[in-house]
Structure formats: C-alpha cells, structure tokens
Amino acid sequence: MEGHSTYVPKSGIARWLESRLPIGGLMHSSFIAFPVPRNLNYFWTFGAILMMMLVVQIVTGVVLAMHYTPNAKLAFASVEAIMRDVNFGWLLRYMHANGASMFFIAVYIHIFRGLYYGSYKAPREVLWILGVIIFLLMMATAFMGYVLPWGQMSFWGATVITNLFSAFDEIIPGVGTWIVTLLWGGFAVDNPTLNRFFALHYLLPFMLAGVVILHIWALHHVGQNNPTGVEVKNVRKDTIPFTPYATLKDTVGTVVFLLFFAWFLFYIPNYMGHADNYIEANPSVTPAHIVPEWYFLPFYAILRAIPSKLGGVIAMFSAVLILAAVPWLDTSRVRSASYRPLYRQFFWVFVLVCIGLGYLGAKPPEGGYTIAAQILTFYYFLHFLVILPVLGLVETPRRLPGSIAESVLESTKGGSATAVSAGPAGAVASPQTKG
Amino acid sequence: MKGHRIMWNKTLAAAGLLTAVAAALALPARAAESGGDSHGGAVPPPISWSFAGPFGTFDQQQLQRGFKVYREVCASCHGLKFLAFRNLADPGGPGFSEGQVKALAAEYKVKDGPNDQGEMFERPGRAADRFPEPFPNEQAAAVANGGKAPPDLSLMAKARTYERGFPWFIFDAFTQFAETGPNYIHAVLTGYEAAPAGFQMPDGGNYNRYFPGHVIAMPKPLNDGQVDYKGPDGKPQAPETIDQYSKDVSAFLMWAAEPKMMARKEIGFKAFIFLIVLAGLVYFVKKKVWAPLHDHPETA
Structure with missing residues (x-):
C-alpha cells in the first residue's frame, strides 16, 4: 500500500x-x-484516539513520576501531595487515572470493531496479533499503575493477582512460588514490590509504543480493512489520501472522545475508582471485597468462575490469548459482519456476554453470581471455539458489493443505478453517509 | 438502512433476553445479601449538597461551621494529617483570612527540631504546618480508644461509600452523582440509636443504623446544642442540631478530601465550552472537505 x-x-x-x-x-x-478506503465509518477513528491516549498517558505519567515517591511508607502521601500541593497536580493525576479507563474504553471499541468487520482475516493476522500483544502490555501496565498509589485496593489487588502465579506450583512444584517471590522481591507484597512495579510501569508503555509502531507498520503494509470487508481493488476509485480526509475525520472523532473524557475527568473523577483506595495500604486489614479495576472485571469473573485455582488462572489467560487465534478460528470467507446475517447476531450476543461477565466480576463470588459467571464463561469460550468455526461453514453470506467504490456509489446515489444489492450495501454504507 | 434496523431489533431482543437472565440470576443473591444484613447498614438518605453537580460550589459559611465542629468535637481523636493550616485560606475553601489562619495555627503546639543544642522542642504552629496528630503514634491512639485507632479524616469523604447497585450506578455517570462519601458521613453521625431487641452488642460497641454491621466503636459524638453557632449578633447562624452539625462537618470533610474541587469544576466548564466549539469547527471543516467526495465519488 x-x-x-x-x-x-x-x-x-x-x-x-x-x-x-x-x-x-x-x-x-x-x-x-497513504491511501485509505473511502467508506470508513467513525469506528475507524479509534486508532487515532488510542494514539492520542497513549501520548496523554505518557506525558501525564512522566510529569507525575517527577513528583511521586515509590516507597511503601511515602507513596500514599506523595500522591496526596500531588493532589494538594503540586500546581495542577490534581488535574495530572485525575487525567492519568481516568485516562487509563478511557484508554481501555477506546481499546475495547477498537477490538470489537475488528471482530465485527473481520479485520483480523488474511492478510491482517500479524497486525491483529500485534494488537493482542499491545492489549496484554496495556493490561500489565494498568495493573502495575493501580498499585502505585499504595491504597488498600492497590495493595490487596496486587496481593491477589500476584498470588495467582503460585497456581503454577500445581504443574511444576516450586515454579509458581519462584515467580511470586520474584514479583514480590521478597515474601510478601512490600516496598520491593512497589519499587519494581514502578520501574516496570515506567518501562512497559515505551515497549507498548514500540509494538504500536509495528502495529502501524503492519497496517500500512496490508492496508486498512473497511466496513464492506472488500479489499481495495482500484486505489484511485476505492481510496482517498489519508490527508486531508482521514486526518480530519480522526480529528473529529478525537475531539468528541475528549469531550467524553472531560466529563469523567472534571466532574466524576472518582467514578471509575474504588473508595477503598483512598485508605492507605494496610497489610493487617483486608477490604470486604477485593475488586480489580472495571476493565479487568470480565477476566476476573472468568478467573473466579472456575472452581480450581490453576483452572481459573489458565481460563483467565486463555480468555485473552484466544484472541490471537481468532484469524484461524473464524472459517468464513467473508470478513464483514454486515454480510454475515448469523455472525452479526452472535457478535452482539458475545458483546452482551462480555458486559455480563464484567457485571459479575464486580459481584461477590457466591450463589447465583457464580452460576451466572460459569454459564457466561462457558459461552465466552464457546463463541471462539465452536460458534466462530462452525458459522463460517454453515452460514450463507449476503452478496458482497463488487468494490468499495460501488458500495459508496450505491449509498450516495440512493440505489437508483444499481438497486440489486441495495440491502446489504445500504447497511454498510449508512455510517458513511452520516459522516 | 433496512439491514441496520433488523440488526438493531435483534440486538435489542437479545439484550432484553440476556438482561432478564442476568436479573433472574442476580435476584436471589441480592435478596440473601440484604436479608442477612451481615454486609452493611441501611442506605444513607440523600442530602442536597451545595457542592453537587457541574456548577456545585462549597458554601464558605458551611465549611467554617464544619471546621468548628471538627475542631471542637472530632479533633480530640481524629487527625487531619494531609491538611496544613494554610489550606484554610486557600481559594475554594472555607475562606479564612491569612491573619485568622496565623492566629489559629499559633494556638497549636508543634514539635520541631533538633535545634542547635541537638534537642527537639515545641513551638507555636505556623500557617505552613500540617495539623498536628492527636496521638503520638497509632498504638497510643489505639490504646486510648478501646483497641482501635480512630482513622484520619483528611480523605474520609472519598474513602467511604455505599453500594449504589444496578441500575443506579449507570445513572450516576449521567447525573454526575458523586456525593456518596458525605452522605455516608452524615448518615453515620446521625444514625446512633438504641439497638433492636435481641441484638448482640459486643463490649465497647455502639449501635448505628448506617454503619456496616451496625457496631461502631466510636460513641455518639454529637448532641443538639453542643457546638456554638452564634454569630457576632448573638444569634445562631444555623440550627444547633445534630443534623446540621453532621451536614456541616461532612461538607468540611468533602472539602478536606477534595480541596481543588471548585477549580476542577470551573476549569471543566471552560474545557467543555472549548471542546464543544472545537468539535463543531472540525466537524464542519471535515464535512466541507468531504463534500466533493460524496457528490462525485469517482473523482478523488
């Protein structure tokens, strides 16, 4: 391209x-x-939004690091000093904390967009896998970042999650304990843990930025997918230059996303957080409910749905890693869900299952909640391991437009010239006409 | 367009189904939770705070009264370690003058040193000093208070909450409801009552309607008429009641926990105006630049 x-x-x-x-x-x-398919809708602006969020996180993070003290005795007070005594420290810290949530909101939309329009299919498998690696790095970075304020939820979240690795003792005795000791830098979550988490929290975003460059490189090599899922056939007819068209559309998406960000940042900055994290870490007092940040809740629900510890850990990691296999699990020849009547429905059911898992992850693991989490966990894996492969074989896709240009023509000319496939093309191109 | 509508209808149907399933599964667990009453106290009643909402501001008079309640009642056991005296004169706070803050700080004894002789000494407080802790250390605080140290109050209004539950937590994001902390503090301070018959009260415990588990170590701290609210004219500036004291001290603690709230909301409003105008401008520029594409898709 x-x-x-x-x-x-x-x-x-x-x-x-x-x-x-x-x-x-x-x-x-x-x-x-750079030639961009001319029919991209606003869901394609989330790449630019994520790029902006990465920059926001790095810039605010670097300045916060100038004021933060990574010491178990001083960390909590240093964060309060940022909030109270550093000029606009409250803005920096709320921007960074809410920025993490915004980053995840954007990345989840970006991932689900890829799943809906089949953006992972050949020749974009490597592009997709790089995305999964970015997602993993984001999760690790966010988890370690949440530990840094050294509040009760920081401390106990770190304790619960790092302890998970001890489950590997069930496979090879000693390995799990060795990993946990390495993560802790001792025999409990303490000052050494905080120090290494701070160092890694500063390091990982730059590794993430490196993978982002590979992600963009791969994207620019294979070209962008588009809502029809039809490959670019004629660069002159099917595409438009990145600047000014995509640049401007991305700017619109980014500014609207900033409005959404500002709503939380300025008016409900603690909405996404936990009250318990305003209590300084205390190893001798366990909070009533230890709950991770919202963006981990679906995976946390999967972890707790499995009755065995090792099984839960494996299920949780598999839930993320299975995404990397999606290019091969999906057997359909057609990319876009717009032309896949069955997949489209299963896609939305899957979205709801993920939201349901998120809700259950915040609930105590007892009674009906556990049973519901088990059903939804089962469905989560069923979607990838059974539904995706089978659908591609049994589903009759709708007729695809001949080219991107054709689908755009149909939508702008109101289907007067080529009314044959107005149905599916209309569905695809409607975001375009709105844009 | 038709394809879109069908998709949405099916999605909505699926959403409805799934919500129903989730609700059915969630209900028994919820009933067990509230029926057992092991988790918590009653839900605090909502208070109409001056600082709620996008244009909310702290009421200076209320913060000053709340500080008076803190100083005369709470401060004997509870610290305020993240606040300095000077904060009382900061913009967006109780609005004491610098002179008042200086005089107030001087009433406290602050440990300092070592001096030239290598000795620690006590001196009158200065505006830059933090509020001195009521006890020399946590153990001393615990032993003087029946085994549990009274928590510091600097962040209390953000460190306590109660479960909002579905669907309220979703509405809260739209209504910008963020006052569970002060609601809870007010509820606990006004929630002391006689334990119901048959309630097993451990030694040193006090029954509170709103405290999780209902057993609170802190004895009832406030009584009607306890704090003098008389102004220069000799008349009370606000009702001298438990309810009013609790509201005032909750508001004060909200400010103590979030002293930059007013600056945050003011800057937020400006940021919103800026972003809305910018969004409009870039949207219409984009529309204009893209317009030829829509008219003649074959010429780009």
Missing part, C-alpha cells in the same frame, strides 16, 4: 536530509499520501 509517495523535498535542508535519511518521504507516504 505504500510506494504511493509523491514526496518532493522543497527546501535545501529537506533535500539534504532526505538524501541521507528519507524520513520526510516516510512520513509523507504514511500520513499524507
């Missing part, structure tokens, strides 16, 4: 640089001339 660049350095300095390091041409072909 690259190689489209028509970049000509204008100034002497640019020409000098270009002949030594062709960075101008790279930027030009990646973000100016």
